[in-house]
Amino acid sequence: MTAPRTLYDKIWDDHVVHRDEDGTCLLYIDRHLVHEVTSPQAFEGLRMAGRKVRSPERTIAVPDHNVPTTAGRDKHIDNDESRLQVEVLDRNAREFGLNYYPVSDVRQGIVHIVGPEQGWTLPGMTVVCGDSHTATHGAFGALAHGIGTSEVEHVLATQTLIQKKSKNMKVEVTGRLPAGVTAKDITLSIIGRTGTAGGTGHVIEYCGEAIRSLSMEGRMTVCNMAIEGGARAGLIAPDETTFDYVRGRPHAPKGAMWEAALDYWRTLRTDEGAHFDKVVTLDAAEIAPVVTWGTSPEDVLPITGVVPDPESFAGGKVAAARRSLDYMGLTPGTKLTDIAIDAVFIGSCTNGRIEDLRAAAAVLKGRRLAPGVRGMVVPGSGLVRLQAEEEGLAQIFVDAGFEWRLAGCSMCLGMNPDQLAPGERCAATSNRNFEGRQGYRGRTHLMSPAMAAAAGVTGRLTDVRELMAETV
Amino acid sequence: MTPFTTLTGIAAPMPLVNIDTDMIIPKQYLKTIQRTGLGRALFDELRYDRNGNEIPDFVLNMPQYRNAQIIVAGDNFGCGSSREHAAWALLDFGIRCVISTSFADIFYGNCFKNGILPVVLPQAAVDHLMEDARRGANARITVDLAAQSVTASDGTAFAFEIDPFRKHCLLNGLDDIGLTMQKAAAIDAFEARAAAARPWV
Numbered sequence: 001m002t003a004p005r006t007l008y009d010k011i012w013d014d015h016v017v018h019r020d021e022d023g024t025c026l027l028y029i030d031r032h033l034v035h036e037v038t039s040p041q042a043f044e045g046l047r048m049a050g051r052k053v054r055s056p057e058r059t060i061a062v063p064d065h066n067v068p069t070t071a072g073r074d075k076h077i078d079n080d081e082s083r084l085q086v087e088v089l090d091r092n093a094r095e096f097g098l099n100y101y102p103v104s105d106v107r108q109g110i111v112h113i114v115g116p117e118q119g120w121t122l123p124g125m126t127v128v129c130g131d132s133h134t135a136t137h138g139a140f141g142a143l144a145h146g147i148g149t150s151e152v153e154h155v156l157a158t159q160t161l162i163q164k165k166s167k168n169m170k171v172e173v174t175g176r177l178p179a180g181v182t183a184k185d186i187t188l189s190i191i192g193r194t195g196t197a198g199g200t201g202h203v204i205e206y207c208g209e210a211i212r213s214l215s216m217e218g219r220m221t222v223c224n225m226a227i228e229g230g231a232r233a234g235l236i237a238p239d240e241t242t243f244d245y246v247r248g249r250p251h252a253p254k255g256a257m258w259e260a261a262l263d264y265w266r267t268l269r270t271d272e273g274a275h276f277d278k279v280v281t282l283d284a285a286e287i288a289p290v291v292t293w294g295t296s297p298e299d300v301l302p303i304t305g306v307v308p309d310p311e312s313f314a315g316g317k318v319a320a321a322r323r324s325l326d327y328m329g330l331t332p333g334t335k336l337t338d339i340a341i342d343a344v345f346i347g348s349c350t351n352g353r354i355e356d357l358r359a360a361a362a363v364l365k366g367r368r369l370a371p372g373v374r375g376m377v378v379p380g381s382g383l384v385r386l387q388a389e390e391e392g393l394a395q396i397f398v399d400a401g402f403e404w405r406l407a408g409c410s411m412c413l414g415m416n417p418d419q420l421a422p423g424e425r426c427a428a429t430s431n432r433n434f435e436g437r438q439g440y441r442g443r444t445h446l447m448s449p450a451m452a453a454a455a456g457v458t459g460r461l462t463d464v465r466e467l468m469a470e471t472v
Numbered sequence: 473m474t475p476f477t478t479l480t481g482i483a484a485p486m487p488l489v490n491i492d493t494d495m496i497i498p499k500q501y502l503k504t505i506q507r508t509g510l511g512r513a514l515f516d517e518l519r520y521d522r523n524g525n526e527i528p529d530f531v532l533n534m535p536q537y538r539n540a541q542i543i544v545a546g547d548n549f550g551c552g553s554s555r556e557h558a559a560w561a562l563l564d565f566g567i568r569c570v571i572s573t574s575f576a577d578i579f580y581g582n583c584f585k586n587g588i589l590p591v592v593l594p595q596a597a598v599d600h601l602m603e604d605a606r607r608g609a610n611a612r613i614t615v616d617l618a619a620q621s622v623t624a625s626d627g628t629a630f631a632f633e634i635d636p637f638r639k640h641c642l643l644n645g646l647d648d649i650g651l652t653m654q655k656a657a658a659i660d661a662f663e664a665r666a667a668a669a670r671p672w673v
Contacts, residue, residue, distance in 0.1 A: 014666075014670075017658050018655055018658045022636050028659070028663075028666065037555075038502075041507050041556075044506075049649070051653075066503065082503055084505060122673070125673060130554060131554055145578075146554035148581060150582065150586070153649060154648065154652065157653065158649065158653060158659060164635060196490055196548060197551070200548070200577060201577065227578075228552075230548070230551065230577070296490050296492075298490075316487065316488070316489035316546045316547055317489060320489045320490060415499045415503070422522075432492075432494070432552060434494040435495060436495075437494050440498075440522070
């Protein structure tokens with residue numbers, strides 16, 4: 001009889017290739033996702049050492065960070081450096097024989113949206129990528145985390161990573177979500193509670209009724225931001241919702257293999273009595289639609305709140321909050337709903353999936369962007385874009401005055417031309433409100449797609465519940 | 473990778489908490505396909521104005537910190553994006569050691585791959601070293617990896633913990649891909665076992 005294990009323990013145990021006496025492990029990697037920005041130096045390193053990609057069939061490449069989201073990008077990218085990175089990825093993908101979705105492929109999109117969409121991400125796998133939001137794939141009960149470029153090279157060469165096991169942390173969200181509250185509000189509220197370093201050194205397992213009731217899209221939103229809480233990985237045990245999502249995907253198992261996989265996947269849950277090093281519990285009933293006010297994802301408040309006084313914090317956070325408010329151009333005591341915005345960004349690996357676009361479109365139907373506010377919708381993949389067009393969502397966005405873009409990371413990190421101007425304030429569905437993140441001196445407020453849409457309509461941060469109570 | 477053994481140098485004080493990797497190196501410098509030459513871009517938006525002129529009161533622009541090799545930083549240094557460019561930029565500027573109460577996991581790992589030593593110490597020790605850092609060249613700090621100690625200018629020594637394997641690699645400047653490739657037989661055996669147990673993967 002083995003000791004009770006957590007979901008993380010089980011996936012970890014099934015992937016240990018070798019364990020040293022000091023506990024350092026060689027961990028096998030089932031899927032390696034690669035994009036154009038953090039991989040060129042890794043491929044170059046392989047070439048210089050005369051090494052090969054050990055398992056090209058487990059490696060999936062897609063350009064997303066740098067690509068423009070405007071038409072014609074498959075023919076030409078204006079920015080020389082961006083073009084070079086996309087060309088280098090193209091060359092590497094073809095030379096090493098990787099699974100590859102170029103910009104000309106309708107399946108291209110943000111790597112963390114493409115992986116699950118194509119069925120590359122399956123329960124119980126280890127998944128890595130040179131991108132911190134790899135945590136997204138944890139929604140399938142896969143151990144997924146971001147790595148640096150040196151580790152990208154290590155995985156390319158050996159299909160393994162040198163790892164020490166993290167601690168186990170449980171985040172339970174009990175009860176049912178109130179109306180107007182979404183997965184984004186859950187994940188931001190958790191970070192607001194634990195802080196951006198609360199999960200450092202841990203893998204989080206999210207559980208509880210409110211998590212269980214989320215769709216796969218919502219679960220991906222929750223796990224996506226595990227890294228913003230300091231945890232490299234977040235996990236949700238797979239269940240029927242997971243299996244229904246995976247079934248029939250291009251790279252999901254079929255027939256007898258599907259049945260065998262299901263049998264294994266059903267064992268992927270934390271045993272009764274398993275040990276967690278840290279436990280955090282939230283009551284879903286107490287979660288409201290939230291926004292961020294500062295320049296750290298932990299700077300979270302319900303939309304009904306006011307800009308906080310930096311002196312209300314302790315330690316180093318006092319100076320940090322003062323700096324944040326100065327950067328954000330905000331005064332303590334201001335009602336959050338009095339903050340006027342200039343731009344709305346709907347997209348990213350956090351909120352660029354079909355459900356997110358549906359939620360935003362539901363708010364925008366029959367409404368328009370407030371005068372002077374610019375809006376941009378960037379679907380997470382070409383297939384999400386196509387589906388949104390078929391469902392009539394694209395037309396709602398266009399009618400509301402939004403730009404309807406091609407898939408990519410876009411204004412989440414502003415590596416491509418989609419950026420805020422200095423001083424511009426944005427209601428964003430992305431994951432980071434760091435200084436300069438969306439453009440030099442740009443100001444970001446993070447929120448859910450419904451909340452971002454509502455802010456677009458009124459031209460200020462808005463409680464979507466109030467807006468939706470009004471008749472159009 | 474350049475080994476890290478001992479270092480005595482000037483430390484720059486950066487007491488701000490949650491210094492993220494976007495702050496260490498903003499996105500526009502991630503378009504490179506090389507590892508080198510990023511030192512000029514380190515802390516770009518804190519260090520330069522829009523016209524590329526230095527902002528005189530930013531710590532690394534002050535004459536006494538231009539040759540800093542150590543940063544003493546606030547909590548949770550290196551949070552956010554996984555970009556290893558942050559470590560490359562620090563190294564290219566000449567930073568070989570960062571001292572804080574805590575680091576974000578991915579950044580922490582990236583340091584070791586590039587010959588940079590991240591040192592975790594309790595708040596009181598970091599406060600003590602922050603005072604040294606504020607005195608620039610008048611208060612040099614010594615870091616000894618083999619002995620796992622940081623010594624302040626007044627001789628106070630602080631012991632730090634470090635993973636033995638990472639310490640070994642850093643002390644000797646080892647390429648861990650080479651080490652792992654020596655375990656190719658174990659990887660082959662794992663793949664055979666996994667193919668039998670989970671053939672759909």
